Amino acid sequence: MRSYLILLSFLIPLLTACKDKQTDTTVAGDPVEEAVAPDTEDKLLGLIEKDxxxxxxxxxWFQPTYEDYQVNTGLVDSFKEELAEYEIEVFMGTWCEDSQREVPTLYKILEAADFPMEQLTVVAIDDEIENYKLSPGKEEYGKNIHHVPTIIFNKDEAEVNRIIxxxxxxxxxDIPxxxxxxxxxxxxxADLIHNKLNSMGLEAFKANMESLASEFEGKPRDVYELNTYAKTIFRQGKKEEGIAVAKLNTMxxxxDANSYAGLGARFSDMERYEEAIAQxxxxxxxxxxxxxFQGLLDEAKEKL
Structure with a gap:
């Protein structure tokens, strides 16, 4: 496995929350065609190892979390033989506090389970606008990585489930x-909505928004779940799909004010300022x- 490092001319705060703020209005680029460039000494990108x-x-952040975590060895012993039949993929951000919490813990649990580490793949993805939640080798391609860390359990070359x-x-x-x-x-x-978009297509998805809102009412964990998913697919080039998901979230x-702010942010990204102002x-x-919210409103009015 490889890691990608380059020197940094300024420091980026290490403990950056990875739950996206729905009000970020930086314009997203088109889907990345070339490999994501290596970034900074404070941020790993690509295939990485524990070392x-x-x-x-x-x-x-890695060492204290790893050392302090007390593994439930009795529970681990109950599934260690079966777990060895799986391959595990981890998509994380070294910039992400949730990854900083869960990934050291996962390593310690897998080591306690004598898990074959050659069956573990860890990929560090980016948080920059132009490479949002992408890796240099595109290992995340087709896997719908919208929150990190995402820990995917595969068996016989097929995904069984994932921790998100x-x-x-x-x-x-969770493992058993x-x-x-x-x-x-x-x-x-977010995965169910992703599957709906793929199976229905964008136009049918938009035409059936009311029935989808009824179907999913009360099911998301919070307002940020679909805001984050909408933002992720938008930044990766699926802009109309991102707006459609953000609209669904308002329904x-x-x-919740955050749902409208999330939709407004996507409209601002598209320079559709009248629609952004309304949201x-x-x-x-x-x-x-x-x-x-007032600042975002004022900014949109200035750009109109």
């Missing part, structure tokens, strides 16, 4: 449920005096 995460730029950003309980408790094929990930609704969460005004109606 990479123990280097000085990362050991401050958080385990539902703990990793040790995954192996039993009776597991719903923490952010599973599922009609009383930011709805957000402010629900959250009067919110300075972030």
């Amino acid at each position: 990479d995460l123990m280097k000085p730029a990362f050991e401050d 950003e958080y385990p539902v309980r703990t990793i040790e408790e 449920v995954i192996l039993s094929e009776n597991y719903l990930p923490y952010y599973y609704v 599922i969460y009609p009383e 930011f005004e709805k957000a402010l109606e629900l959250a009067p005096g919110d300075s972030e």
